[in-house]
Amino acid sequence: MRNRTGSVLFGAIAWAAALGMAFPIIWMLITAFKTEAQAIAIPPLLIFRPVLTSFQTATSGTAYLSFAINSVVVSVGSTVLATLIAFPAAYAMAFRPGRHTQDLLVWMLSTKMLPPVGALIPIYIIFRDAGLLDTRTGLVIVDTLMNLPLVIWMLYSFFKDIPHEILEAARVDGVGTRQQMIHLLLPLASPGIASTALLAIILSWNEAFWSINLTSAHAGTLAAYIARFSAPEGLFWAQLSAASVLTVAPILVFGSLTQRRLVRGLTFGAVK
Numbered sequence: 001m002r003n004r005t006g007s008v009l010f011g012a013i014a015w016a017a018a019l020g021m022a023f024p025i026i027w028m029l030i031t032a033f034k035t036e037a038q039a040i041a042i043p044p045l046l047i048f049r050p051v052l053t054s055f056q057t058a059t060s061g062t063a064y065l066s067f068a069i070n071s072v073v074v075s076v077g078s079t080v081l082a083t084l085i086a087f088p089a090a091y092a093m094a095f096r097p098g099r100h101t102q103d104l105l106v107w108m109l110s111t112k113m114l115p116p117v118g119a120l121i122p123i124y125i126i127f128r129d130a131g132l133l134d135t136r137t138g139l140v141i142v143d144t145l146m147n148l149p150l151v152i153w154m155l156y157s158f159f160k161d162i163p164h165e166i167l168e169a170a171r172v173d174g175v176g177t178r179q180q181m182i183h184l185l186l187p188l189a190s191p192g193i194a195s196t197a198l199l200a201i202i203l204s205w206n207e208a209f210w211s212i213n214l215t216s217a218h219a220g221t222l223a224a225y226i227a228r229f230s231a232p233e234g235l236f237w238a239q240l241s242a243a244s245v246l247t248v249a250p251i252l253v254f255g256s257l258t259q260r261r262l263v264r265g266l267t268f269g270a271v272k
Helices: 002-032 053-060 064-095 101-113 116-130 136-160 164-172 177-188 190-206 209-214 222-227 237-257 259-266
Strands: none
Touching (some): 064 136, 064 190, 101 136, 116 136, 116 209, 136 190, 136 209, 177 190, 209 222, 222 237
């Protein structure tokens, strides 16, 4: 009886925590189907007639499709580039470590602790002089550098779970390093590589700071698209919520479709 009561209590706590985390998204979705007057009504309206006015306004004055295409190009491009760079780096650290490998890994991860605003001025000047401002190429580069430490760490942890004897046996048989990575390591670590790539795509899709500060009219992602609904005279809550729904919906669908693959990759090597 006591165990059953404890299970019910913990279940209730879990549901309360889940609803608390989901509440902002639920409220954003509700607000998106209100008019501006209904969105700012006090007390908040819970019973109302849903309208699509905010969605029509959010998509009529701005090129939503171009922002969405930019988000896809930047997130996928930066993920592919980061994975291509991280794969050999993680291989070297996992299977051919040196004296300072652990120090190097810690240093790379420590770069994630730097607030992005601390590097804004030098990166802005470099991008200005290189002609990379308001370009997809510039955002791909900066997102790659932003996610690269995390991608290397994750691939390194997945590679460490692969028995070294497999690669050693292949090395004895005369298999070169490139063949080892392509024909052995890539298939064995494919779940971990897939989960790392999925996480990098999600992080790049949701990245807002660099997109807002390094783009203006041509290369802005959906994060910059949302920022356009913040006017000096105030926020248009219904339009802002509609724009946020249009931005979050694709990545939520993508996440739900790839959830099983992501969980499989994150638990890769957990059970021997």
